[in-house]
Amino acid sequence: MLKYFADTLVYQVMNIRTGTMLGEALDFFFYDTMKVFFLLVVIIFGVAIIRSFFPPERSRKLLGHRTEYVGNFLAACLGIVTPFCSCSAVPMFIGFVESGLPLGVTFSFLISSPTVNEVAMVMLWGLFGWKIALIYVSTGVIIAFFSGILIGKLKLEHLVEDYVYRIKTGESAMTAPTWIERFAYARDYTRDIIGRVWLFVLIGIGLGAWIHGYVPMDFVLKYAGPGNPFAVLIAVLIGIPLYSNAAGTIPIIQALVEKGLPMGTALAFMMSIVAISTPEMIILRKVIKPKLIAIFTGIVAVAIVIVGYLFNAIL
Amino acid sequence: MKIEVLGMGCSNCNKLYQNVLEAVKQSGKEIHVEKVEDIQKIMSYGILSTPALAIDGVVKVAGKVPRVEEITQWIR
Numbered sequence: 001m002l003k004y005f006a007d008t009l010v011y012q013v014m015n016i017r018t019g020t021m022l023g024e025a026l027d028f029f030f031y032d033t034m035k036v037f038f039l040l041v042v043i044i045f046g047v048a049i050i051r052s053f054f055p056p057e058r059s060r061k062l063l064g065h066r067t068e069y070v071g072n073f074l075a076a077c078l079g080i081v082t083p084f085c086s087c088s089a090v091p092m093f094i095g096f097v098e099s100g101l102p103l104g105v106t107f108s109f110l111i112s113s114p115t116v117n118e119v120a121m122v123m124l125w126g127l128f129g130w131k132i133a134l135i136y137v138s139t140g141v142i143i144a145f146f147s148g149i150l151i152g153k154l155k156l157e158h159l160v161e162d163y164v165y166r167i168k169t170g171e172s173a174m175t176a177p178t179w180i181e182r183f184a185y186a187r188d189y190t191r192d193i194i195g196r197v198w199l200f201v202l203i204g205i206g207l208g209a210w211i212h213g214y215v216p217m218d219f220v221l222k223y224a225g226p227g228n229p230f231a232v233l234i235a236v237l238i239g240i241p242l243y244s245n246a247a248g249t250i251p252i253i254q255a256l257v258e259k260g261l262p263m264g265t266a267l268a269f270m271m272s273i274v275a276i277s278t279p280e281m282i283i284l285r286k287v288i289k290p291k292l293i294a295i296f297t298g299i300v301a302v303a304i305v306i307v308g309y310l311f312n313a314i315l
Numbered sequence: 316m317k318i319e320v321l322g323m324g325c326s327n328c329n330k331l332y333q334n335v336l337e338a339v340k341q342s343g344k345e346i347h348v349e350k351v352e353d354i355q356k357i358m359s360y361g362i363l364s365t366p367a368l369a370i371d372g373v374v375k376v377a378g379k380v381p382r383v384e385e386i387t388q389w390i391r
Binding site: 055056057060083084085086087088090091092094095096098163167168169170185188189283286 | 322323325326327328354355357358359360361362363364365366377378379382
């Protein structure tokens with residue numbers, strides 16, 4: 001349906017001849033753009049509705065009294081459905097730790113929350129298909145699970161700022177929202193996200209379409225193909241400072257995958273973009289000591305690198 | 316009436332603060348608006364996500380930025 005629409009727009013309305021390079025690039029651009037925006041609106045709206053059922057206060061309650069491994073797994077899953085923005089990282093961290101949740105479980109949550117990013121999921125779904133999107137989500141959960149367990153085993157409680165343990169949290173008396181409120185929330189949330197990412201999506205898809213048409217086939221293969229053993233490592237190191245721009249990066253990655261970039265390298269690159277973000281680290285500095293930030297970043301980075309090599313080997 | 320904007324100074328907290336000021340201005344009422352940035356105090360409200368808004372000590376919303384019209388409803 002969308003394909004037909006893109007074809008009509010390019011070849012009939014704009015009157016460009018079929019088979020030309022320009023026509024194909026435009027067709028590609030319009031088709032991808034429509035598909036991605038359609039998916040963004042539908043899925044983000046759906047995700048927001050699900051999220052309205054899982055405010056962090058509820059997630060904390062669900063996590064209470066869980067043993068280590070079950071707790072880590074549940075925390076990694078709840079990290080996906082609990083709405084999270086970096087401005088809430090501090091109160092959430094304090095609230096979790098203060099209610100007696102083990103540090104490792106708290107970290108499983110804190111890692112999965114940004115790593116499994118709904119915009120990234122939609123972009124992967126739209127441009128690579130649902131299988132890759134599913135692999136991405138489950139990998140995020142697995143990384144959060146194991147990283148949290150490792151942090152728990154390292155006994156790093158002394159690296160949490162002392163005042164965190166002294167804070168007393170109160171009880172909130174917030175009532176559950178009505179369906180009308182859930183829809184209003186989902187609508188505002190979707191509008192907010194689209195408003196923030198649309199330009200990057202367009203630029204990304206535009207650049208992707210350009211690479212698709214004009215960059216030579218063996219270009220990527222030469223530098224980042226399976227022949228380069230350091231490719232995953234370098235991809236992750238480049239990805240860390242490129243925080244929060246999965247929307248613009250994924251279309252470019254897609255074009256590069258077409259030119260021979262291995263899927264594992266691509267996924268590792270993308271995950272390092274969303275999982276480790278500098279602003280979040282700066283905010284977390286208020287509750288944990290720099291050493292713990294370094295350990296946390298290191299563990300997640302290593303986990304992503306391992307996953308990248310693993311997928312290059314099996315995909 | 317007293318409105319407290321709870322948040323540690325992120326961009327969403329400032330957006331909420333602006334919305335509150337706008338709603339108060341539109342209502343024409345004498346309402347004291349205060350920014351609460353101390354984490355200890357924020358946590359005492361039992362919330363886990365910011366920005367949040369409390370009217371006379373009762374949390375109305377947490378973890379999102381309500382629109383001006385919504386705030387207007389609460390302070391009517």
